[in-house]
Amino acid sequence: MGPILKRFFLDLSFPLLIFSVLIVKPCVAVDRKPTIKDPESPGDYVFRYKTLAPDPGPPGRLIAADAPNDAGGTIIVSWGKAPGDNGIFDTVKGYIVYRSEAPDTGFSMLTRLPAGSGSYSDASPENGRSYYYRVASIYADDTLMAAETAGAIPRTQFFHTRRILVLLFMLFFSGAAIFLISHSKKGGDLYIRPIAGIDAVDEAIGRATEMGRPILFVPGLGEASRVATIAAFTILGRVARKVAEYQTRIIVPNYDPVVMTICQEVVKEAYAAAGRPEAFDVKDVYFVTQDQFPYTASVNGTMLRERPATNFYMGMFYAESLILAETGFVAGSIQIAGTDQLIQIPFFIASCDYTLMGEELYAASAYLSREPQQLGTLKAQDWGKVAAILLTGAGIIAYLFSRGAGDALKAWVIGG
C-alpha cells in the first residue's frame, strides 16, 4: 500500500505544481486584494477582478448617421463599447463625445455619458452642414480617444419609411369606404345588425316623458378632439331631438368647456329641428369643472337630486365610470352607456342596462341616420375586420412553420 501511495503522489506532484501556479496563484492574489478604491467616489469600493480585467482601450467602431424619418437637425452617433465596459469588470467610467465642423481639428466636448452607453443623439446640428464626431473612453487613470472620426450631414426627410404599412392600410380602407359609399348610393342594400343599446334610446326617452323626469346625458371626460366624444355628439343630437319632440328635459353636465360649447350647439339645433327652439334652456348644458372627481361628485349630486329617468354615458370615461353608473342605479334610472375605453366596459356592463362596446359607439351614427354614406363607411370597417382576420391567420401559419414554433411543438410533444 505504501509504495503505491508514494508513486501516486510522486506522479501527481508535477501536475499539482502547474495547477497551483496557473490557477491558485491568481486566485490568491485576488483574495489578498479583491477591491480597489474608486477615485471618483471616495468610500465606495468597486469590486473587480483586476487580474482578469482587459487592458484599457478606446471605444470600438464609431458611426455617425443622419437620424432617419425626422425633420432633420439630428445626428445619431454610435460606437462599440470600450474594453471592460461589459457589466462585469466596470473599469470604464464613461464616455466623452466630441464634435467639430472640420474632420481633423476643432473638436470640442459635446457631452459626457455614463458607462454602458453605446450611442448619442445630437439634436443641435443645423440641416445641410457637415459635423464630425470622436468618442473617448474614460478609465480611472486615463482617457483614451478613439482613433477614428465619423461624420454626417443632417437632412430633412420627405417620407416616413417605417409608416408604409399604415399608409397602405389607410389607402385600402379609404378606397373600400368610397367604393361602398357609391355602391350604397346606387341603391345597394347594406345590412346593419340590431344594436340593443341604440334601439333602447326611444324607449328610454318615452319612459322619462311618462315619469315626468329629466334625462341626464354625460359626454365623458374626453376632449372635443377625441373621436369617442365626437360619436357622443351624434348620439346627443338624436337624443336631444327626441327629447324636444316628447317635450321633456335634458341635462348635460360637461367636463370640458369646448365640449360644452359644442353640446350647447348640438342640443340647440336639435330643439330647432324638432320645431321647439323656445324650449331649449342653455343652463341645462353647463360646465362643471375640469377635475375628475369633483366632476363625478357634481354629476352624482345631480342624479340624486333630479332623479333622472334615464342616464346616458357616452364618450371617454376613466375611474369615475363605475361611481357614476352605480349612483345612477341607486337613483333608479335606466342607464345606457357607450365607450371605447376597454377597461371601463366591464364596469358599464355590470351597472348599466345597455352598453355600446367599442366600435358600437362609432356605429351609432350610421345606425341612427341610415344614410347610405354612413352605412358605406360602416361596411368598410367590416372589410377592415376581414383583412385583420386574414392577417391574423397568416401570422399564425407563419409562426407555426417557423423554426421557433417547430422547437416549441417538439418540446411540447416529447416533453423536452
Next chain:
Amino acid sequence: MRREVPLTIVFICGAFMAFQYFVPHYASATVYEYALNWTTIISIFTLAVGIGSLVNLHSDRIARRKPTWRYSIVTLAALAFMTILGVSSPDALSNPTGLFMKVYFYILSPVQATMFALLAFFIASAAYRAFRAKTLLATLLLLSAVIVMLGRVWVGDMLTGWLPEGLRFSYVANYILDFPNTAAKQAIYIGVGLGVAGTTLKIILGIERTWLGGGK
C-alpha cells in the same frame, strides 16, 4: 355658407394632419407644431367660456332661490377664493407652503381621494349584481371571476395545492387572463381602431356633421 366654411376648414385640416403623419419634413413638422400650439391657446380661452357658464348657472340658482341655492353660494365663494389666492401671489402654484397649495393639498386632494375610495364599495355592489348566475353566460362569468379572484390570493393555491400545477387556481387564473381575456381585448381593440378610422374619414369627408350642431 354657415356649414360649407367649417366643413372646408375641417377637410383641409384633416387632410393635412393625415399628410403630415407620413411626411416628417421640417416644413410639415413646423406647421403641425404651430397647429398644436393654437389648439392649446384656443383651449385656454374656452376655459373662460366654461367659467362664464358656471357663474351664470349658479347665479341664476341663487337669484331664483332654487332648492340647492345654498350649495351654489359655496361653489361661487370657493371659485372666487381660489382665484384671488391664485392671482395674489406670483408663486402661488409653485410654493408648496403657500395658502393656495395648502388648500389644494389639505382640502381638495383628500376630498378627491375620498371620492375615489368609494370605488371599492361600488365594485362590490356591482359585482354582486353582475355575478348572479341567471343564464349560462352569466354562470360562466361567475365561475371565471371566482377562479381569477381566488387565483390572485393565497387562498386559491391553499385550496387547490393538492392538484397538479396546471389545475391550480393561480395557474388557471393566469391562463384565463393571458389567453381568452387577451384575445377578446385584442378583438375589441381592432374594432375600436377601425371605428376611429371610419369616423375620422366621415368627419374629413363631411359625411359626419353632427359636431356642427343638429346634424341630419
